[in-house]
Amino acid sequence: MLAGTVGALLATVHWSGLLAGGALVGLAWPTLRRAVLAGLGFGIAVVALFALELALGGSLVATLRMGVFGLVPVVVSIVAAPLGATVRGLVPDATAGD
């Protein structure tokens, strides 16, 4: 949770925060596979937060109408966060295999 919040905060400043956030979240898990899943969860949470920000600004519908442009942040988030989480693979597992 804490890792996720920190990650989200980082991501508001710069897109590298998605990678860092994914990494922070991933490192909290015992295996690579679970780390990547957690990273994906973080990425989805970021998209939800983004949608909320747009909705509060009255721009959600307009953004959805942007077609491919509106899709890019979703793609970026869902790819970058798990990617960041793969850093977990650099650290030996707590248990051998899964």
Add this chain to the structure above:
Amino acid sequence: MPTRRTLVAALLAGGIGASVVEPLRSGLDRFAPLSGDVWDAATDSVPETVATPYGEATVRYDDQGVPTIAADDEDSLYFAVGYVHAADRLFQMDLIRRRMRGELSAAVGEQTVESDLFHRQMDFATAAEANWELLSGTSAGEAVAAHAAGVNAFRRRRSDPLEFRLLGYEPEPWTPVDSMLIQKQISWGLTGDFTSLRRATIADAFGAETADRIAPRRYDHDAAILRSRRPDVSFADGTAGSAGGSGAGDLAGWLAGFEWPDGVGSNSWVVGGEHTESGLPLLANDPHLTLLAPPVWYEMHHELPDHSVSGVTFPGQPFVVIGENDAGAWGFTNAGLDVLDVYDYEIDGEQYRYGDEWRSFDTRTETVAVSGGRDREVTVRKTVHGPLLERRGQRVGVAWTGLTAGRTARAVRGLNRSDGRDEAVAALSMFDQPTQNAVYADRDGNTHYHVTGLVPIRRTDGEAVAGDRIFDGSAQEGEWAGYEPYGQPDFESDGWIPFEDKPHADDPALLATANQRVVADAASEYYLSDGYSAPWRGQRLYDRLDELVAADTPLTPADSRALQLDSYDRRAALFVPEILAARPAMSDRARSLADELVDWDFRMVRDSRAALVFALFLDHYRQRVFGPLFDAAGLDRELVPNDWILLHLDADDPWFRDPPIGEPRERESLLAAAVADTAAEIDAEGYERYGDYNRTEIDHPFDLGFLNYPEYPTDGSPATLRNVRVESGVGSSYRLLARFDGERSLSVLPGGNDGDYFSDHYADQLRAWADGEYSPLTPSLTGSPSIRFRPGGGDSA
């Protein structure tokens, strides 16, 4: 992970083009969620309090995003106007100044290089500087400076609109010279006209006799703006001159690309109180310009202690250009006067002969930066007349009134402040560019019509001559006394038609303008034009107004409105009988389609099937009649004659019987073939009614789907009063119905007032426009302001 190519391809899918190839990192900077630059544009909002170096001002928006700016003095007001212009239209403003400066490619890349080359050769930028030099120090100049300061106050917030973020650049500071460029753009659009070059090109290709018929100087009709009891004698004159043989078609075709599209024009009329129900005048204006997202115009209300004005402004210029104030209302339509001349020279290297001496071109080499591409070099040459335009070996000099400084900003400010007809007319006398038909009416019942603008009296050897040919510049033909390109003209010179001598009408009871002939040549002491618009709308306007006046009931605002929405097409009335008469020559499919035109009332309404058939037929017929010969002559199809010529070519015309190129043809077969083409197109496209084809197709400059306006079916055609031209995206860019009887005047914009894609007001008036509806022109004077300008802070630059 998406590859660089696929991400870039996603970015490019809408068609910005290869010019916006950016590294992946920059794409992430822009589009990543939460941090992405583009999304700031989605969530930014305009702040409630802004520091101003001037006095207090407030902004209140109505439910269509039309702001009312209130202040105690002009500078405070115009600072706020500039701020709001920037908040709602900064990208449009930047695009226009870049286009006029020839700096588009630096922002958008390769596809605007041709445009930049042309605009650099014309050097509108130096002309704008000369204009600012004339204007600064005047009250209008101070207003422009305050407005620029307001624009920059917004710009400094770095809350750039979406388009800047998509392209990845930031707007430069706004200067008063940029505001002058805004005016040069509209002046160029309305009066930058190479008709003489076009006519000479046609004469070269097909012979002078043919050119006189298919590119005549005058159309035969009796509906001049200033109608007279004398017959409207057609202006017969000698040769069109030569465009210089081969290669000329190239230059004319290329320049045609920088003239505004066909159909740019407008309607206006004024009816005096003696004919109206209220006893007070009625005035209406709908300028026909390119329909854009966001619109050319920005609607607003200005409230000062001593006057209030409502109407439309150009983003980037402080004053209301078309609209009304406490005292009266005014409107403009394009007059079609000839304020541009083209010159040929004897050239030797970097010198040209001018009279007895050889002069060097005023030469400068400039670099056109191209984003994502190779920078270009362009050599800008000028002669005594103005810029030398060059294209594939052909070169002509150009004189144009817009290249010299003018007092138009003072004139428009004067109109805004005018307290009645006399002051308005005095203001109009300074309206130097563009030349326009101005109509005015005030609450006291006074009306007025006047042609505005600098109109040159060109002279050869001291004798006044017509400007409808290419002049031999080396022989000093067609000289404009008092004209100073890129400098200050001598307004008092006898080289200009005096204001009092320009066509006008004092207190006309009824006057209508629709870009048709202003006055019969025989009734004018001066040469005025080398070609007006075809009189489809002019004739319709006068026919209807005459009918209304002749009827026993006085005119009402509803009559004015009905007129502005009139979709009766005189082209159809003229030519449908010809189509029907040609049915025996048609195939079964074509004949059954032609049958749909029987019993049609000639109204181009969206639910009409006959209107669909006729509209599509015209295009096919035009291509069949002119296309093959123009192609064979190597001429751009941009140069083909208009519908007046097309539809008045009777079956025995030499164009069919004895053509300048190719074999004789039967008009009847061409007619039949065009109907067959129409049938094929209708089947291919699946059209059922006119509204399937005649839709608003109003695009954002990027032409990215989501930035373009929705498409709505609408009534009207290029030749009807209710004007829309789907092919070139031109139409009624604003509709104003002014009245003085205590009820509100009405207006509507084809789009939305706010150029911010994320705003509710991005396109919120478009449907009403398409449906023929209006809103009252009502300022917002109560309620808490959206923005307050507080003195003591900010920069006055």
